[in-house]
Amino acid sequence: xxxxxxxxxxxxxxxxxxxxxxxxxxxxxxxxxxxxxxxxxxxxxxxxxxxxxxxxxxxxxxxxxxxxxxxxxxxxxxxxxxxxxxxxxxxxxxxxxxxxxxxxxxxxxxxxxxxxxxxxxxxxxxxxxxxxxxxxxxxxxxxxxxxxxxxxxxxxxxxxxxxxxxxxxxxxxxxxxxxxxxxxxxxxxxxxxxxxxxxxxxxxxxxxxxxxxxxxxxxxxxxxxxxxxxxxxxxxxxxxxxxxxxxxxxxxxxxxxxxxxxxxxxxxxxxxxxxxxxxxxxxxxxxxxxxxxxxxxxxxxxxxxxxxxxxxxxxxxxxxxxxxxxxxxxxxxxxxxxxxxxxxxxxxxxxxxxxxxxxxxxxxxxxxxxxxxxxxxxxxxxxxxxxxxxxxxxxxxxxxxxxxxxxxxxxxxxxxxxxxxxxxxxxxxxxxxxxxxxxxxxxxxxx
Amino acid sequence: xxxxxxxxxxxxxxxxxxxxxxxxxxxxxxxxxxxxxxxxxxxxxxxxxxxxxxxxxxxxxxxxxxxxxxxxxxxxxxxxxxxxxxxxxxxxxxxxxxxxxxxxxxxxxxxxxxxxxxxxxxxxxxxxxxxxxxxxxxxxxxxxxxxxxxxxxxxxxxxxxxxxxxxxxxxxxxxxxxxxxxxxxxxxxxxxxxxxxxxxxxxxxxxxxxxxxxxxxxxxxxxxxxxxxxxxxxxxxxxxxxxxxxxxxxx
Numbered sequence: 079x080x081x082x083x084x085x086x087x088x089x090x091x092x093x094x095x096x097x098x099x100x101x102x103x104x105x106x107x108x109x110x111x112x113x114x115x116x117x118x119x120x121x122x123x124x125x126x127x128x129x130x131x132x133x134x135x136x137x138x139x140x141x142x143x144x145x146x147x148x149x150x151x152x153x154x155x156x157x158x159x160x161x162x163x164x165x166x167x168x169x170x171x172x173x174x175x176x177x178x179x180x181x182x183x184x185x186x187x188x189x190x191x192x193x194x195x196x197x198x199x200x201x202x203x204x205x206x207x208x209x210x211x212x213x214x215x216x217x218x219x220x221x222x223x224x225x226x227x228x229x230x231x232x233x234x235x236x237x238x239x240x241x242x243x244x245x246x247x248x249x250x251x252x253x254x255x256x257x258x259x260x261x262x263x264x265x266x267x268x269x270x271x272x273x274x275x276x277x278x279x280x281x282x283x284x285x286x287x288x289x290x291x292x293x294x295x296x297x298x299x300x301x302x303x304x305x306x307x308x309x310x311x312x313x314x315x316x317x318x319x320x321x322x323x324x325x326x327x328x329x330x331x332x333x334x335x336x337x338x339x340x341x342x343x344x345x346x347x348x349x350x351x352x353x354x355x356x357x358x359x360x361x362x363x364x365x366x367x368x369x370x371x372x373x374x375x376x377x378x379x380x381x382x383x384x385x386x387x388x389x390x391x392x393x394x395x396x397x398x399x400x401x402x403x404x405x406x407x408x409x410x411x412x413x414x415x416x417x418x419x420x421x422x423x424x425x426x427x428x429x430x431x432x433x434x435x436x437x438x439x440x441x442x443x444x445x446x447x448x449x450x451x452x453x454x455x456x457x458x459x460x461x462x463x464x465x466x467x468x469x470x471x472x473x474x475x476x477x478x479x480x481x482x483x484x485x486x487x488x489x490x491x492x493x494x495x496x497x498x499x500x501x502x503x504x505x506x507x508x509x510x511x512x513x514x515x516x517x518x519x520x521x522x523x524x525x
Numbered sequence: 526x527x528x529x530x531x532x533x534x535x536x537x538x539x540x541x542x543x544x545x546x547x548x549x550x551x552x553x554x555x556x557x558x559x560x561x562x563x564x565x566x567x568x569x570x571x572x573x574x575x576x577x578x579x580x581x582x583x584x585x586x587x588x589x590x591x592x593x594x595x596x597x598x599x600x601x602x603x604x605x606x607x608x609x610x611x612x613x614x615x616x617x618x619x620x621x622x623x624x625x626x627x628x629x630x631x632x633x634x635x636x637x638x639x640x641x642x643x644x645x646x647x648x649x650x651x652x653x654x655x656x657x658x659x660x661x662x663x664x665x666x667x668x669x670x671x672x673x674x675x676x677x678x679x680x681x682x683x684x685x686x687x688x689x690x691x692x693x694x695x696x697x698x699x700x701x702x703x704x705x706x707x708x709x710x711x712x713x714x715x716x717x718x719x720x721x722x723x724x725x726x727x728x729x730x731x732x733x734x735x736x737x738x739x740x741x742x743x744x745x746x747x748x749x750x751x752x753x754x755x756x757x758x759x760x761x762x763x764x765x766x767x768x769x770x771x772x773x774x775x776x
Contacts, residue, residue, distance in 0.1 A: 460616070461579075462616050463616045463618055465578055465579065465600065466612065466615070466616045466618075467618070467626075467629075467630075468577075468599070468600040468601045468604070469576050469600055469601075469603075469604055469609075469610055469612075470604060470626070470630040470686060470690065471601050471604035471605050471630045471631075471633045471634045471637075471690065472601060472626075472629045472630050472633050473599075473601045473633060474599075474601070476629060476633065480621055480625070480626075480629060481618070481620075481621070483620075484618065484619065484620025484621045484669075485620060487620050488620060
């Protein structure tokens with residue numbers, strides 16, 4: 079039997095305790111997920127999608143899981159704010175694995191928009207949750223099944239038809255713990271036809287203790303809906319993040335994703351976008367900065383199921399010291415997906431001979447009338463360019479920083495939220511200068 | 526006049542191959558020197574060694590610049606001391622705007638000289654003035670360094686940077702290559718405008734045409750890693766008429 083026995087055991091012994099606070103839909107899906115997890119266990123190192131990531135080892139730590147919901151978090155750790163200068167946001171927090179209702183804020187969400195915990199939303203709108211919860215993630219790998227097995231709450235963002243949210247919604251994820259902790263997080267985003275929103279997810283799961291978070295986010299975009307989703311990870315070396323994002327797009331919808339790993343320990347992000355309706359557009363961008371022994375593993379699948387859709391993907395990595403990273407990006411153009419326009423670009427900088435980049439761009443095309451391209455490069459900073467800059471008086475280190483920053487800047491330039499873009503330019507520059515060693519609080523808001 | 530640069534018995538190699546085989550050259554303050562010579566004679570190697578390109582190794586000889594041992598200085602410090610090379614093939618730097626690039630360069634020099642960084646207004650004013658001096662389009666100034674520039678624009682950008690950094694000794698390495706007549710004239714006029722009594726230039730070229738605009742005081746012929754002939758500006762005309770074969774035959 080595959081490893082994971084201790085968790086199977088834990089679940090079987092605590093089944094009632096786990097079910098107790100949860101809305102029925104979560105518990106029904108839990109049963110199915112547990113059966114799948116029990117059968118497969120954690121992924122082995124030899125599985126294609128888990129090469130270079132020994133995930134079973136990450137679960138071997140004796141983490142605590144707060145199954146009894148004993149940690150009652152009423153307010154967010156005092157003094158923790160996460161302000162982007164000049165960016166007004168409607169803010170919510172996830173502490174460990176619980177949504178903390180922000181209470182009254184200076185601004186209000188438009189009428190009909192709901193930002194709530196999964197359980198509370200499930201009580202009030204069982205039919206909506208039944209229709210969406212685990213519908214995209216259900217087919218996921220055993221880490222997703224693990225999450226579905228143990229998850230006890232999460233966040234729902236529901237935006238009704240034709241509703242436009244002008245302000246950015248910001249969700250800040252934190253860990254408050256004195257022990258090694260495993261948190262299972264869940265998010266469900268339902269955007270009905272022609273709704274619009276932008277969402278900033280900040281992962282600050284940084285503690286002195288080692289921690290592991292699994293995260294499953296499901297996004298449903300109705301016809302003509304538009305979502306800008308920014309994910310920023312600023313965690314610590316002791317943190318493991320296993321994130322899975324599933325997006326389903328109906329006709330004419332638009333999804334912009336920007337995924338930035340600024341500081342971390344061990345990260346695996348899986349992103350799957352299904353283009354279900356004609357004229358849908360998806361743009362996914364990523365920037366990963368690694369040093370020391372960090373590991374950053376990004377895997378993406380863009381599934382063109384129907385015709386006349388557009389997808390653009392740009393992922394860039396800058397790896398220093400002994401960091402390792404993976405980019406596995408697949409564009410799948412199915413038989414019916416005629417007139418697809420799809421482009422994938424992956425560029426990687428390895429700053430030392432010990433840094434390792436595993437790049438795996440994949441293009442699978444079954445339709446015959448499409449325009450698709452992909453390109454991937456791994457390289458070092460160009461010596462001739464460095465010398466040119468030095469000749470102009472720019473010291474070697476400074477020249478290196480300028481080039482790294484210019485390289486990364488292309489991803490940040492794709493961000494549409496100006497204040498966030500400006501802030502990230504500064505943060506990335508600081509990161510390269512070694513001024514953001516790792517996140518002790520929140521770098522996003524520090525001046 | 527004071528000696529700005531003294532090169533004594535300079536030998537240099539690249540990948541173990543000796544290219545410079547004993548160069549002797551003295552440049553006084555205010556002088557314009559032309560170095561001519563056939564392909565492969567070592568002209569570009571000489572300019573690269575002067576600015577400290579890491580690919581070249583100096584095996585013998587010395588270079589004294591402003592009374593200092595130039596070979597002991599890092600490339601950026603040579604720049605701060607007023608040495609400038611206009612590259613034969615300027616590199617493209619995607620993502621770094623000319624403005625940011627020049628700000629980094631100007632402020633690094635100021636720091637070296639113990640001055641405060643230039644404030645933004647002052648800096649932009651300086652950019653505008655120098656740009657006008659070499660007719661560099663303001664649109665180009667907002668773009669990444671040399672990215673997508675034509676050959677002429679790249680060379681004009683080199684002269685613009687030279688104007689910004691105000692070097693004491695500028696080396697123009699085949700600045701005329703790839704330029705049409707109009708571009709050549711604009712670039713040469715830029716160089717002439719920047720000329721002061723106390724600054725010197727070394728102009729490296731194959732042809733007479735650049736030297737019609739930038740008048741040299743002294744002309745050298747470099748062949749097979751050595752300076753084989755030094756004379757006044759009349760040598761340029763002689764070369765234009767006779768070519769390099771007689772030089773090759775004599776050496």
